[in-house]
Amino acid sequence: MQYDESSLAQFSSEMDKPSEEKKRPTVSRFLKTNVVAIVLVVLVAFVSIVIVVLENSDNVLEHEKDGPLVHTAKGTLRGIEERSLAGHSFFSFYAIPYAKPPLGKLRFQEPVEEEAWTGVRNAFSQPEQCIQIPFKNHLLGDVSEEHVVGSEDCLYLNVFTPKLGIEEKLPVMVYLHGGGYVAGNAYQYQPYVLLNHQVVLVVPQFRLGLLGFLSTEDDIISGNYMLKDQVAALRWVHRNIHIFGGDPQRLTVFGESAGGSSTGLLSVSPKAQGLFSRVIQQSGNTLATFAFGRRHRQVAEDTVRRLGYRGKLDSEDILSFLQTVPVKSLSIIGTKYYEWFVFPFVMGPRVDGDVIPAHPYEMVQAMTCPPWELMIGHTAHDGALLTICQ
Secondary structure (H helix, E strand, C coil), X not given: CCCCCCHHHHHHHHCCCCCXXXXXXXXXXXXXXXXXXXXXXXXXXXXXXXXXXXXXXCCECCCXXXXXXXXXXXXXXXXXXXXXXXXXXXXXXXXXXXXXXXXXHHCCCCCCECCCCCCEXXXXXXXXXXXXXXXXXXXXXXXXXXXXXXXXXXXXXXXXXXXXXXXXXXXXXXXXXXXXXXXXXXXXXXXXXXXXXXXXXXXXXXXXXXXXXXXXXXXXXXXXXXXXXXXXXXXXXXXXXXXXXXXXXXXXXXXXXXXXXXXXXXXXXXHHCCCCCEEEEECCCCCCCCCCCCCHHHHHHHHHHHCCCCCCCCHXXXXXXXXXXXXXXXXXXXXXXXXXXXXXCCCCCCCCCCCCCCCHHHHHHCCCCCCCEEEEEECCCXXXXXXXXX
């Protein structure tokens, strides 16, 4: 079955039509992915940025020559106008904070809601990516501190909308990027194809690698920070997306590879319940061998030893030490735990009894996960880079 570029947007909008009954998922529906053999392709394209003047509306403040101004719950943003591949005008708001920067004492802690700001915040430029070593360096084994890029101050999201201040709100799609849980960013995934359609697109960033998953397997360093960031981003969307012309009650979460697994994990998480109702998993799901990490406590203890710590290996002391370590040093140590071509990954989500209360297979089998509508498939060339680098 062939699908054109509108498949994703059509799924988000058509599934909004009333149905007679919302059926709960069953094990057979969950596992028989061949029923939905769908190839989903995320296309990336680039066009020039054009800044223009817009009309006034309820959700848009007075327009200055630099672009549209909108109110969020925490402050005012100024965006820009761009054009899709089909030539349709849409509005972009880049690098919107959805949580405080996870620096210092906030490292290895749950995300904290973003602070308010005064004045107008220009949302013209892409955010700094989360701290990482580029994927190509991982695959080639060429890693050193000079290859570390990004910043810990990276919990931002981009919003793209075809209309502002409209009475009839549009369906919303939130994209979670892949990258083996260790790499990726928002600016790799541009809106110029999806914004050919009447849909609001949100692309958040989130913590990766050790910063996203290191855990002492207790409440001190609980782990799953990447998933917690994603939940925080979804909560931001629910509070604010109506300002950008989106309907928070018609929200689809979709992602590819590790992003596909993330969407599946969020769909069974009580922390994300009620934040979305539709899921698209591309080349990744909750039952994939790479969906979960392993040996989290062992990795935490080994990490501090490699970094020179010689104290007691209790969780509080491990946390205090890790919150003072230079982030580049932490990133390099993280590469010691990559086992490419061997599954499961060492670093990744874990069943913590909170964000992930039990293994998704057990939850689906016991019918304890919330109901959702699912599209599942694979991208055309997922994994091709791994094959080339072998």
